[in-house]
Amino acid sequence: MSVRKIYSTAALALADVLHDDMTIMSGGFGLCGIPSVLIDAVLASGVRGLTIISNNPGAEGLGLGKLFNTRQVHKLICSYAGENAQFARQYMAGEVEVEFNPQGTLAERIRAGGAGIPAFYTRTGVGTVIAEGKPLAEFDGKTYLMERGLRADLALVHAWKGDTEGNLVYRMTARNFNPMMASAAALTVAEVESLVEPGQIDPDHIITPGIFVDRIVVVDKVDKRIEQRTVRRRAAPVEE
Amino acid sequence: MPWTRDQMAARAAQELRDGYYVNLGIGIPTLVANHVPAGMSIQLQSENGMLGMGPFPWEGEEDADLINAGKQTITTLPTTSFFDSAASFGMIRGGHIQLSMLGALQVSEKGDLANWAVPGKMVKGIGGAMDLVAGVGRVVVIMEHTAKGEAKIVRECSLPLTGAGVVNLIVTDLCVFEVRPEGLALVDLAPDTTLDDVRDNTEADFVVALQ
Numbered sequence: 001m002s003v004r005k006i007y008s009t010a011a012l013a014l015a016d017v018l019h020d021d022m023t024i025m026s027g028g029f030g031l032c033g034i035p036s037v038l039i040d041a042v043l044a045s046g047v048r049g050l051t052i053i054s055n056n057p058g059a060e061g062l063g064l065g066k067l068f069n070t071r072q073v074h075k076l077i078c079s080y081a082g083e084n085a086q087f088a089r090q091y092m093a094g095e096v097e098v099e100f101n102p103q104g105t106l107a108e109r110i111r112a113g114g115a116g117i118p119a120f121y122t123r124t125g126v127g128t129v130i131a132e133g134k135p136l137a138e139f140d141g142k143t144y145l146m147e148r149g150l151r152a153d154l155a156l157v158h159a160w161k162g163d164t165e166g167n168l169v170y171r172m173t174a175r176n177f178n179p180m181m182a183s184a185a186a187l188t189v190a191e192v193e194s195l196v197e198p199g200q201i202d203p204d205h206i207i208t209p210g211i212f213v214d215r216i217v218v219v220d221k222v223d224k225r226i227e228q229r230t231v232r233r234r235a236a237p238v239e240e
Numbered sequence: 241m242p243w244t245r246d247q248m249a250a251r252a253a254q255e256l257r258d259g260y261y262v263n264l265g266i267g268i269p270t271l272v273a274n275h276v277p278a279g280m281s282i283q284l285q286s287e288n289g290m291l292g293m294g295p296f297p298w299e300g301e302e303d304a305d306l307i308n309a310g311k312q313t314i315t316t317l318p319t320t321s322f323f324d325s326a327a328s329f330g331m332i333r334g335g336h337i338q339l340s341m342l343g344a345l346q347v348s349e350k351g352d353l354a355n356w357a358v359p360g361k362m363v364k365g366i367g368g369a370m371d372l373v374a375g376v377g378r379v380v381v382i383m384e385h386t387a388k389g390e391a392k393i394v395r396e397c398s399l400p401l402t403g404a405g406v407v408n409l410i411v412t413d414l415c416v417f418e419v420r421p422e423g424l425a426l427v428d429l430a431p432d433t434t435l436d437d438v439r440d441n442t443e444a445d446f447v448v449a450l451q
Binding site: 029031102108127129130175178226 | 286290297301303305308311312325330371402403404
């Protein structure tokens with residue numbers, strides 16, 4: 001079995017890759033499916049001036065939110081920033097640059113970047129500030145605006161299961177932006193909750209083929225956080 | 241008496257049709273899921289990457305890997321499928337979702353929608369709303385009729401737009417407006433609400449077409 005892609009720690013997997021002013025894609029939606037161990041390694045490396053491409057900037061002190069506390073981020077390309085006081089303060093003070101994208105446009109820009117498509121047309125944002133400065137074109141009587149594909153120097157993704165070839169499977173809604181990001185960077189590092197031998201994942205069930213994954217780190221214990229814990233209360237036990 | 245949030249959701253649920261794939265936004269739109277008529281099959285989409293969204297989990301069964309677009313813990317159904325966010329918005333942009341229900345800050349008489357930014361206030365972001373209103377065939381806004389006494393149904397939106405000419409129906413605590421090519425039409429009134437109540441709280445012009 002090939003172990004070429006396997007690294008023993010996140011720090012080792014990123015050691016010769018990280019540098020100041022680089023562009024990093026980071027998977028996840030909110031705190032769901034984020035590569036938290038790889039983010040911690042970016043934090044520990046101390047690289048600065050980063051352009052981060054992610055749907056959200058983590059939460060206060062969690063996920064990518066940590067990189068705002070240490071002022072490692074220069075620019076954020078995201079869809080929704082939400083409630084992160086440290087990020088909000090830096091954004092309002094003009095210390096961090098932010099580019100908001102419609103969520104589907106962001107997802108498609110990354111997909112296009114990974115698929116070698118430099119630009120595409122979409123209806124999303126026509127007639128809004130999102131259209132400012134973007135070329136418009138009419139197709140079949142409707143107006144569309146042009147969006148550019150997005151690529152990065154490095155993509156960090158989180159998967160549920162991977163094999164040593166780099167084939168990945170995700171778990172439920174933790175998939176989100178991870179598969180597109182894996183395809184859209186010069187180098188992709190995946191953290192996986194479990195690593196198996198090639199052949200142990202049904203080829204029909206593989207979501208991200210190994211061609212998109214350069215390096216793999218196994219993470220033993222993942223600290224998964226829930227942002228909005230919503231539940232149904234159980235009725236009191238009924239006598240049988 | 242104006243409709244309660246739950247009654248607004250129930251009124252909006254009259255727009256559902258058997259077999260629809262539906263995206264419900266955060267807030268009152270979420271409550272529409274509680275009013276799906278018996279015997280009707282509706283699949284709810286969550287734009288982060290799921291179709292067939294189930295109810296909140298039983299206490300103790302929450303799973304951090306299973307959340308909706310509001311980042312709330314949810315559950316699967318036998319019909320559930322998962323996919324990435326690009327495929328999810330492909331469904332939305334590609335016109336495969338029949339109905340989108342969402343909240344608003346302002347709606348104009350032309351169906352322009354503003355629901356993401358207030359000048360001078362911190363912009364939290366756009367999320368999926370711009371894609372939804374651009375790609376979904378029928379867009380229903382559910383919102384309070386006014387905000388702090390200010391009309392939200394206006395001639396022209398003063399806030400940054402989410403989409404231009406995208407809203408088909410507005411359900412508020414006072415009434416329901418259809419957005420027609422020629423302007424707004426009042427098609428339903430909450431109990432004990434008068435036309436004057438609606439006129440006093442609406443900046444836009446409308447015709448009365450109660451059904």
